[in-house]
Amino acid sequence: MKTFQDIWRSAKVTRHLYIGPVSLIFHFRRKPKITNNLLLSLKRKLFHHFFLENINEAINTLKQEHQDFYKKESTSRQIAVIVGVGPGFGYSLVEKLAIAGYHVVAVSRDAGRLEKLVNRLILLNSNILAYSCDATDESAVKELFSYVSKNFGVPHLVVYSVQYFSPGRVTEVELPAFEEGWRNNCLGGFLVAREACRAMQAEKRGTILLVGSTSSLFAREDHLNLAVGKFGLRALAQVLAREAWPFGVHVTHLIIDAEIDEGVERNVNRPKANPNNIANSVLFLHEQSPDSWTSEMDTRPNQEKFWEHC
């Protein structure tokens, strides 16, 4: 008897259904958990003020803040969209940008996970919005950029740092995992960079930063699902840099060859990169003058063996 697990495994396989001269290609995937950002935002703030037992004031403040967030200073402040915000690098980058005064849109499959981070930054008076989006879904990405452009303006800095890794030898890798790896490591980067570039090149300014890893340069045993996507993302970075730089859009590829410190106590003895310092490199790259742009740089801890991370 087939278990549910078997059925699901089989459902994930891409199938080709031939209908006359056309083939329907399809597969099933687990639906990403999508949190409604505005509700999250409202709930969070209401809760916060409710706790202060002053609900009316809370709502007024909220409206005020809301307006501020969407309108005030939006001409002078820079807008950053960070796609793939997770513990470590993503959190630090979002925090650094928020505190530096950017309007930050922190994008994650499940924005609900960013609640703590967002709360803390809002208490610090930062302009930050958590946004749920599956970066591998074209219409979701289009919606994200149209939402950002309408409400804040054309972003100045867009970072793609989604990373997906499932180890396994080539002969054991199943097609759904292979596709899933590529979709997250590469196709999502294409969707995000394309929408960002379309908007930015009209403004003749902006930075698109794609995050690579050792597997962008060296494809090692058991790393198929990471390397195929990361190699592809690097190809995207090279092509788009050549195309977009002349239009004033800075496309750059940052190779992180490091274990990033997420504040959790594991592998205590191994060298770790402080994500704040990697975030500094992002800011540096974003602030470079167009006559001296960088297309690729690497970063790792000084105690780390070179190119040993995945």
Next chain:
Amino acid sequence: MKTFQDIWRSAKVTRHLYIGPVSLIFHFRRKPKITNNLLLSLKRKLFHHFFLENINEAINTLKQEHQDFYKKESTSRQIAVIVGVGPGFGYSLVEKLAIAGYHVVAVSRDAGRLEKLVNRLILLNSNILAYSCDATDESAVKELFSYVSKNFGVPHLVVYSVQYFSPGRVTEVELPAFEEGWRNNCLGGFLVAREACRAMQAEKRGTILLVGSTSSLFAREDHLNLAVGKFGLRALAQVLAREAWPFGVHVTHLIIDAEIDEGVERNVNRPKANPNNIANSVLFLHEQSPDSWTSEMDTRPNQEKFWEHC
């Protein structure tokens, strides 16, 4: 009013349909034209003998030949599967191998196109079979390898030379074309190499050759759809070489930086590679001893500028 073209363009977009906790991801594609190989083969041979006005003898010969093809010498002869056989390199490689005495399975989306080539080689007494297969369809690829293994044995040489290129700036590339490029340039290579390796590593012998191009190393403007897949294919080649070499399976990456002579009179003044000579390199790589295997080499005409081809 929407034209058929618009509808079709829209049908090709990958869509996500959320059904409870699951999402159905699908898009439409043109169905590859599949020619039934055996019918092709029968028709061809019958016609040939009918012309000789000796239909009974023809059928007997045919049966005899058929048997020969499937059984005789099949233990001593090497089996080669060439996926992506087109004019130029593919044709020459198939011809060289067939004449050298290999059992050749020439795989193409539309094996019907190979009829002339196959006819000519059969008249030369070669063992060749044209086989229609969409290399980006997992079940079709599995079927191909199971067919080959059952009828001929585990292949000794498998070449993946499918190439797909649709130029365009990143901002103008549509998702279906992006995916199509990657599926043909990379995912098909994964499916073919995985099945080949699964069969070969049990035998502790065999060669898997993946064909790259300049876009495997340099990703240039307008080449997104080629480069993302070719970079990914190179990642596959690197990973699989590290994994499969110790098991006696030679995985190698041949970078063709050349316009290949297809016998057609265009660009007469530009240097062209004779596909027969590139095929020699394939044979050389296949025949290397395990203690001195090559993982990557390039090839181009001596009159060609280096790394200027796509």
Next chain:
Amino acid sequence: MKTFQDIWRSAKVTRHLYIGPVSLIFHFRRKPKITNNLLLSLKRKLFHHFFLENINEAINTLKQEHQDFYKKESTSRQIAVIVGVGPGFGYSLVEKLAIAGYHVVAVSRDAGRLEKLVNRLILLNSNILAYSCDATDESAVKELFSYVSKNFGVPHLVVYSVQYFSPGRVTEVELPAFEEGWRNNCLGGFLVAREACRAMQAEKRGTILLVGSTSSLFAREDHLNLAVGKFGLRALAQVLAREAWPFGVHVTHLIIDAEIDEGVERNVNRPKANPNNIANSVLFLHEQSPDSWTSEMDTRPNQEKFWEHC
């Protein structure tokens, strides 16, 4: 009859003189014009004050300044040694560092050429010293670092930006030019980096920045004399980074793929890098935290074709 030119050309050839079991290897070179820095410094300052017709005051001020220069603040200020200071990048880097408060030692074959720059910076109250040194002469380099260490302390930032290029096809390149290219592009970098690293690793801090170019990665026709040295310098950067990083010394390789604006009106229509902005990248690299160091980055103007410069 041999002309002087012929004799000189012949004198430049490296010769091997066998003396018993030993061979003396020698060749002649033009002697670099060495300017005595201190005299230059005195002359400059005296002239400046003489012009003000107050020679006694001048001398007192000079003594005072001199003392300041060598002693005051030398514990708190950072020390930078820039080897190969020429118009463009070198000038800008020296100026930026001097104004930022570094003790700067500007090293050139002919420090006399730096007189104007040095004068201007001294009037801006900067701590700068011009120093003549042939970076390809081991004892001269040792003397430089011993002088700097004794008078200022162990340098915090050492930059090697000597570049030598004489075009020519391989078959036409003469040995003296070949050696001269390598000595300037690579051997000098070794001598400078070795002395810098020896001093720095005892302090467990410091940055050694080696300047590369497109010819560090791509060796093109007519570029033998640049590429052999630049490839070698990159090898040095890779080896030394692996060896010195764990000891707290940041070795990094900056690839400048640009025509640098030297303020002269030539090739007006071609994109140029503002050397001030490249200098910013040097400062950024120097100020990175050890947990997130960069080993290699490139830089070019956004209007520049990628990897087309030498």
Next chain:
Amino acid sequence: MKTFQDIWRSAKVTRHLYIGPVSLIFHFRRKPKITNNLLLSLKRKLFHHFFLENINEAINTLKQEHQDFYKKESTSRQIAVIVGVGPGFGYSLVEKLAIAGYHVVAVSRDAGRLEKLVNRLILLNSNILAYSCDATDESAVKELFSYVSKNFGVPHLVVYSVQYFSPGRVTEVELPAFEEGWRNNCLGGFLVAREACRAMQAEKRGTILLVGSTSSLFAREDHLNLAVGKFGLRALAQVLAREAWPFGVHVTHLIIDAEIDEGVERNVNRPKANPNNIANSVLFLHEQSPDSWTSEMDTRPNQEKFWEHC
């Protein structure tokens, strides 16, 4: 008191002696042991025949052979010059070429060491000459090629496989060793390739093969003296390929990432490359058609970790 060792160490340092506007740059080195080839050859053959107690016949045969060697068939036979013939790869390549009917000139610092090899091959009726030459000495290299051209003709295949490695951290490497490494790994390759190319391009044919190693691509700790030269040799290979290919001269770079089996019983358990098989790759590269030349390929045993050798 200074020991002889100290004096010698000091003598090896390159010194600059300034004489007016000129500087004399010199250092001492141990003289390579030069064996006179012809005497070696005569002695060997006479001894051989003397042993057979038929000295007159011996001398006649010798004269005959000598004549054969220099004149007969020299128009039809290909001429190969192998520079840097040592146990393992060099020996095997020389043997393979000699047996395949090439006129082989086996070049080594000390041709006397090749006596056994040469004797064996001559008994097999091969045309082989051992030639002593310090490949880093310009006049010696010129003499070699002028000798070969005059006596045999313009070579068809020239291989540079000199390798020099002295490990050590950058801070501990002394200048003489640094220069010696570069001279052997790179400068000698330049001298040999330049002379070969000058002769070959007039004939519009010929192959120049430069032998690289892992250190041609990856410069690791303790490998400065190998990597600087190997990176430089690769630069030479890239430049010369671009320049010489259009004139019909095939320049190619073979990267050997292997421990080569020298027939000695050490490291028995580590995978080794059979030098005969590497020699096959050399022959393959030499025999490629100009429309499909290879500029770079690697080779290693299938049991070897990738890119772990120096």
